[in-house]
Amino acid sequence: GESVGLHLPTLSVQEGDNSIINCAYSNSASDYFIWYKQESGKGPQFIIDIRSNMDKRQGQRVTVLLNKTVKHLSLQIAATQPGDSAVYFCAESPRGYQKVTFGTGTKLQVIP
């Protein structure tokens, strides 16, 4: 079936370095791709999204890249901080509302 998955389950990064979290997706029909952050004991929190007609989008300290040719999504976090430690989920949504399918998640550990 269609799925969204991640290459690395755990990523350790030195504080101040840049982080790159990768995701592979298989549903070519999805129009929206989203990154969520989930801290321990909390619900997921929206970080950034990108529509399928774009290949790059920037937010505050974050950049999402979309490569439709190889069905790959990545989240880049600049100057990683201890507060960035969390599990990061990529997700896809066919229409941008209601149905969202989450990928398997990557745990980001920031080393002080």
Add this chain to the structure above:
Amino acid sequence: DTEVTQTPKHLVMGMTNKKSLKCEQHMGHRAMYWYKQKAKKPPELMFVYSYEKLSINESVPSRFSPECPNSSLLNLHLHALQPEDSALYLCASSQEVTGQGTYNEQFFGPGTRLTVL
């Protein structure tokens, strides 16, 4: 107010019990969601309500019964659950639109940690 609240935070119930999970938002969102999240796994969509009507049921067993009494409240009634139903149950809400445009961000509550004995 950009908060989704959920009660209770923790719930322990036996397989013969009946309990309810509650969710509330005051952001004027007309779409509300229930997700189930097992440990170290991603959230899995269970139900979606749009304008207080059930629009998506992801083939969830009937021992889970959702209810949307008004635009701010969402309940999940639980009856005759199994130990494998133990999980974190997340509620979310978002704007509701009928056409394509931008992604409608889902705002999540902190979840209810459910244990079924």
